[in-house]
Amino acid sequence: xxxxxxxxxxxxxxxSSEKQRTSFFSRCLWSLSILFLCGLSLFPRHAAxxxxxxxxxxxESNLFVGLKPETTPSILPGAQTTSNLGRYFDxxxxxxxxxxxxxxxxxxxxxxxxxxxxxxxxxxxxxxSDLQDYGKVFPLSVRLYEMYIDFLELTEWFDLRVGQQRIxxxxxxxxxxxxxxxxxxxxxxxxxxxxxPTPAIKASFYMGEHVTLTLVxxxxxxxxxxxxxxxxxxxxxxxxxxxxxxxxxKLEKVNSNxxxxxxxxxxxxxxxxxxxxxxxxxxSFSLSYFWGRLYVPVxxxxxxxxxxxxxxxxxxxxxxxxxxxxxxxxxxxxxVVGFDMSTSxxxxxxxxxxxxxxxxxxxxxxxxxxxxxxxxxxxxxASSKLNPLSSQPFCPEPKxxxxxxxxxxxxxxxxxxxxxxxxxTFPGGFYFNLQYLFGFFNEQALDKLxxxxxxxxxQGFLRDKLLLQVTVGGEVDATPTSGDSGDGSNVGLxxxxxxxxxxxxxxxxxxxxxxxxxxxxxGTTLALFQDLDQVFLRFRLxx
Amino acid sequence: MQKxxxxxxxVVLALSSQWVDAADGKPVPKGxxxxxxxxxxxxxxxxxxxxARMVISLINKEGKRRERRAIxxxxxxxxxxxxxxxxASEAGISVLIRGTSVFLYLPQLQKTRRIxxxxxxxxxxxxxxxxxxxxxxxxxxxxxxxxxxxxGELYHLVLKxxxxxxxxxxxxxxxxxxxxxxIAQIRFFDTQNKEYKRMERLGFRKxxxxxxxxxxxxxxxxxxxxxxxxLQDMQLNTGVSGxxxxxxxxxxxxxx
Numbered sequence: 023x024x025x026x027x028x029x030x031x032x033x034x035x036x037x038s039s040e041k042q043r044t045s046f047f048s049r050c051l052w053s054l055s056i057l058f059l060c061g062l063s064l065f066p067r068h069a070a071x072x073x074x075x076x077x078x079x080x081x082e083s084n085l086f087v088g089l090k091p092e093t094t095p096s097i098l099p100g101a102q103t104t105s106n107l108g109r110y111f112d113x114x115x116x117x118x119x120x121x122x123x124x125x126x127x128x129x130x131x132x133x134x135x136x137x138x139x140x141x142x143x144x145x146x147x148x149x150x151s152d153l154q155d156y157g158k159v160f161p162l163s164v165r166l167y168e169m170y171i172d173f174l175e176l177t178e179w180f181d182l183r184v185g186q187q188r189i190x191x192x193x194x195x196x197x198x199x200x201x202x203x204x205x206x207x208x209x210x211x212x213x214x215x216x217x218x219p220t221p222a223i224k225a226s227f228y229m230g231e232h233v234t235l236t237l238v239x240x241x242x243x244x245x246x247x248x249x250x251x252x253x254x255x256x257x258x259x260x261x262x263x264x265x266x267x268x269x270x271x272k273l274e275k276v277n278s279n280x281x282x283x284x285x286x287x288x289x290x291x292x293x294x295x296x297x298x299x300x301x302x303x304x305x306s307f308s309l310s311y312f313w314g315r316l317y318v319p320v321x322x323x324x325x326x327x328x329x330x331x332x333x334x335x336x337x338x339x340x341x342x343x344x345x346x347x348x349x350x351x352x353x354x355x356x357x358v359v360g361f362d363m364s365t366s367x368x369x370x371x372x373x374x375x376x377x378x379x380x381x382x383x384x385x386x387x388x389x390x391x392x393x394x395x396x397x398x399x400x401x402x403x404a405s406s407k408l409n410p411l412s413s414q415p416f417c418p419e420p421k422x423x424x425x426x427x428x429x430x431x432x433x434x435x436x437x438x439x440x441x442x443x444x445x446x447t448f449p450g451g452f453y454f455n456l457q458y459l460f461g462f463f464n465e466q467a468l469d470k471l472x473x474x475x476x477x478x479x480x481q482g483f484l485r486d487k488l489l490l491q492v493t494v495g496g497e498v499d500a501t502p503t504s505g506d507s508g509d510g511s512n513v514g515l516x517x518x519x520x521x522x523x524x525x526x527x528x529x530x531x532x533x534x535x536x537x538x539x540x541x542x543x544x545g546t547t548l549a550l551f552q553d554l555d556q557v558f559l560r561f562r563l564x565x
Numbered sequence: 566m567q568k569x570x571x572x573x574x575x576v577v578l579a580l581s582s583q584w585v586d587a588a589d590g591k592p593v594p595k596g597x598x599x600x601x602x603x604x605x606x607x608x609x610x611x612x613x614x615x616x617a618r619m620v621i622s623l624i625n626k627e628g629k630r631r632e633r634r635a636i637x638x639x640x641x642x643x644x645x646x647x648x649x650x651x652x653a654s655e656a657g658i659s660v661l662i663r664g665t666s667v668f669l670y671l672p673q674l675q676k677t678r679r680i681x682x683x684x685x686x687x688x689x690x691x692x693x694x695x696x697x698x699x700x701x702x703x704x705x706x707x708x709x710x711x712x713x714x715x716x717g718e719l720y721h722l723v724l725k726x727x728x729x730x731x732x733x734x735x736x737x738x739x740x741x742x743x744x745x746x747x748i749a750q751i752r753f754f755d756t757q758n759k760e761y762k763r764m765e766r767l768g769f770r771k772x773x774x775x776x777x778x779x780x781x782x783x784x785x786x787x788x789x790x791x792x793x794x795x796l797q798d799m800q801l802n803t804g805v806s807g808x809x810x811x812x813x814x815x816x817x818x819x820x821x
Contacts, residue, residue, distance in 0.1 A: 124818065126818060371684075449733070530654040
């Protein structure tokens, strides 16, 4: 509320020989003040009537219990993998409060903010003094999810949205090669649909009923939230270090330390995209273009350090060697040209989505080694002689007809990612959708793309109070490095099954009981998730 | 007491005579059948446009009730827009019907999906109506009259889907008010010739010269579950913009 300036009123009480003039002037001022106060009394009421505030949100509690055994059998007989990567996911509880605020000033101006409060459940108290700190004992994470302003109908055909926002493109379900404006949020690694809203300016131009042009500018880059311990196999060098170790030695362990590229905040690192969407003859089409960076990093360089000799294997007589590897992870720039469509073929819904990734920069793998480790104390010459790792260049240029010793981690060849799918609901309500994917979200480069099929089946009972959904995913790795041996001699296979039973006892209240199991050969993408075998329980209240 | 009971019986009989088998009553000349159905479609459009608040009550056979709230816009004979406001789990979900195309906006995914034909016969948002029911604004386009009778204040039409159209019903029995050609009742029959759904329109009111039902009740005859659509704050011919019925507006927080 604006407070009137009372000095104006005191001015009217001056004594002077110019009483007449003052009197007239003061009368004017009084009149103006009264009018002003009357106007003020109207304005706040008018403004208050325009502004509509709405609060909504959700409370959610999740409990995850890991089921992973010590060793995980491969689906090929005789092969096994061991991993303790599932430790983090063995048992955890996540409780969240989602708060949404919607402020509608008028039909043309509104804003939305969404905040998530989440408890982490891992105490950060390490010393006794930490026990005094509530935040250390019971840490809480506050996340700004979305915060944007809508300027609607700036002209009859133009809308503008500015702020932190989710811009969801693509017609396929969950796996969208053309959806590149928001990075993945894989805090729950099995939730492939979750994305991070990011700051952007989105301009939408409506050219008639059936044609929409959308232009987006993102001022800076935000990487994906990745469970790196799970994706370490992807993030580390695709290189067999054992090939560096001569006879008599065996590389027992490589400790990888990944450093992530810091993307500077400057105009060169802006991202941009555009999409033209139209409907023709009951078919919805989109053509899109994205200029920006990948959200899943690729390794570009690796430096071996701290090579150490260990015990001698009593069976083979080989000397065990361990080494540390510093890996540089980068986010390459790409152009993505996209196309998608959806329609019905008879009663069946169908869609297709293609993203052609054109690398703007490539990264050739570069492996180096730091100065010779001190294998023999105070004797660098002897240490160098004893260094079991080759003194030759690790990535020599191949001779004519030979393959590269170190494959490019991000080559220049464009590659497509494709999703096609269909869905149908039978009388009685049994629903299924089937999708084929070429290239998972973490796979980059043509010779690294695998084939996937996902089938989702859903049946409701008791008027959808009870909903049973089963998702089955299958993978075929037919790349040159497929199979447990990694030489392409065997096709790699993997599967993932996610079953959920959802119970809605009341409106806005949901209880979900679910389980996930996955298995796969070495090198398959779904095998990355086999450490996440789990049962989970979710409770949710919407308000 | 006897007089009172007689009156009650008379009223019950009078009311029940409205829903007699279509085979009863005086036959309507065949040349008038299509004309009656076209007048029904015209009455369905109710002037140029309409908007209203909708309270949707879902009542099971035990009488347990759940409620949904939505706002509803209609323009002409081929465009409808429904946006849910409550309960919280469904707030923001919007449905746009444009001719035979149906679009669904899901705020959780922030995506708009075109509803394929296989969904059209599925329950609409958990109600006893289907998506097809919600988009059926012109019965004459999808059905043909195979018999018609008149009795008292009503026409009784029997319809079947036109050739080539996939519908969940094999036959509709439609009761139409003679004075305003408003639909009073529709009975839906499946391939076994069993009635599986019944829609009744109640509480007709006069609005700017148009007769409009304030309540629509749909009953699942197998489960005895009912859905009641209560139209409130109804406004007709207020100049609802045709632009509203577009994907652009589907994502917005709309108000009456």
